[in-house]
Amino acid sequence: MKFAKNILETIGNTPLVRINKITQELDCLVLAKVETFNPGNSVKDRMAVKMIEDAEADGRLKPGGTIIEGTSGNTGMGLALGAIVKGYKLICVITDKQSKEKMDILRAVGAKVIVCPTDVEPDDPRSYYSVSKRLGTEIPNSWYVNQYDNPSNAIAHYEQTGPEIWEQTEGKVTHFVVGVGTGGTISGVAKYLKEHNPNVKIWGVDTYGSVFKKYHETGIFDENEIYSYITEGIGEDILPKNVDFSLIDGFTKVTDKDAAVFTRRLALEEGIFVGNSAGSAIKGVLQLKEHFKPEDVVVVLFHDSGSRYVGKIFNDDWMRERGFLDEEITTAADLIKNHRDKSLVVVRTEELVSHAIDRLKKFNISQIPVIDTTGFVGSIDESDLFKSYFSEKNIAEKPIREIMGKPFPIVMENTPVEEVSKLINKDNQAVLVQLENGKYHIITKHDIISSIK
Incomplete structure (x- = not known):
């Protein structure tokens, strides 16, 4: 009988799948290494188990111990599988930008999840780097994994992912493209492939708000490049030891919007239901098209499953709120469709100014x-x-009619956006739109700005 002794034995040997429609503009063969076929649905299963086994071997991780790690979710899942099979406890420290699905999945497999703020410096005591490191010193019989600097991370891909790609392409791979976060995947695969063929080109996909691309090109760690971004799993505001820049031929940056849009396109056009970084990776391939020749074999790695992004990338409302859906905005009705179901907030002439202030705050x-x-x-x-407040302190007790401005202009639902925008100026901050049912809604400057793609 053929069976795995436990779930860990099913890690690896993921398929290469040809990308057909999205890459039609390219003459070369593009193959995706689809890592969602791992039991934890991501590439991180490979290095998570390798890091555990190496820590067991040298005594850093002892029987009955607690594994502690700062993770964007996927490494935590891989560690959870290892912890379950091998009998360890697990604490995952995660940032608040990660999807709810990732947090729920980690809890489902027995991990304790601690959520930290995203928009803090790496050395801030509240950051997920700092919290996970601190817990590793405070909790007895614990082991802090530190995937960013743990050499077992890259070794796992040198021993597994790199050889698989080489064998599956029969040594014909010419380019490897992958999103870069901890650096283990790109460095491990690059080392193996370049040992077998120094001419293989290695390209990292970075995101705006991350430091990798500029540091690779200039050697400058530019803190001005660091800002909050939406794409999960790639990019960093630190330089992990696992990123071996000497093995990487170049980086390309992909926007949050393109990452999200192409993640959806992979599902709709290729039938490949994968995560946010996969959208970045395939868009990165398209951005690098000038580097490919017709005879080239380009392998792009897709890190994880789309199931972890159902509430985000695959949610129309979430995408629309961030301007990621390319919907045509032509009329006043289009401007209010995201909040059309909300009632119009009003005040009456004889109410007090304090009532208006309360409503401004409340809503x-x-x-x-x-x-x-x-x-x-x-x-x-x-x-x-x-x-008015600074000129007259008791204004809050006055009736609205004494301080109100001119009424807002009123337009119909089919009024063109261009006409609506002309009505909003320094003397008039909003427009009312009359709906088909006779009710009214408000259009503000914010609505106009949000419609700009």
């Missing part, structure tokens, strides 16, 4: 239409309130 808005029995008769704008 986190900046403008409110003023009504009386005849309809819309005025408007309140937070900037005007601010100015």
Whole structure:
């Protein structure tokens, strides 16, 4: 009988799949190493188990111990599988930008999950780097994995992923393209492939907000390049020891929007349901097309499964909120479709200014239409309130009619966006749109700006 002794024995030997539609503009053969076929649904299974086994071998990880790691989710899943089979406890420290699915999955496989803020410096005591490192010193019989600097990370890919790619392509691979985070995958695979053929080109995919590309090209660690980004699993604001820049021929940067859009395209056009970094990787391949010849064999690695991004990349509302859906915005109705179901917040002429202030705070808005029995008769704008307050301290107890501005212009649902935008200026901060059902909604400067692609 053929069977695996445990789930860990099913790691590796993932398939190479030809990309057909998205890469039609390329003359070369593009093959995807689809790592979602691993039991933990990501490439990180490989190095997670390797790091555990090496730590067991040299005594860093002892029986009944606790594994501690800062992770974007996928390494945590691989560690969880190892912990379950081998009898360890696991604490995963994760950032709040990671998808809820990743956090839920980690808890489902027995990990304790600690969530840290994303927008802090790496050496900030609240960062997931610092918290995981601190827990490793505080918790008895624990082992802090540190995938970023742990050499077993890259060794796993030197021993497994690199040889698989070489064998599956019969040594014909000419380019390897992969998103770079901890650096283990790109460095391990690059070392193996270049040992077998020094002419193989290795390309890393970076994201905007990360330091890799500029550091590789100039040797400068530019902190000005570091800012928050949405793409998960690639890019860093540190230089992990596992990133061997000497083995990498170049980097290309992919935007958050392109990463998300191409992740969806992989599912819709290729039937490959993979994660956010896969979208970055395949867009990176397209951006590098000038480097490929017709006879080339380009291997691109897809890190993880799309199931971990259902609430984000594969959610229309999430994509729309970030301007990632290329929907045509032509009329006033298009501008309000994201919040059309919400009721219009108003104040009446005889209410007090304090009531308007309360509503501005409660609903986190900046403008409110003023009504009386005849309809819309005025408007309140937070900037005007601010100015009035400093000239008259008791303004909060005055009736709205004494300080209100002119009523907002009213347009119909089919009014072109260009016409709506002309009505919003320094003297008028909003426009009202009359809906088909006779009700009204408000369009603000924010709505106009959000519609710009």
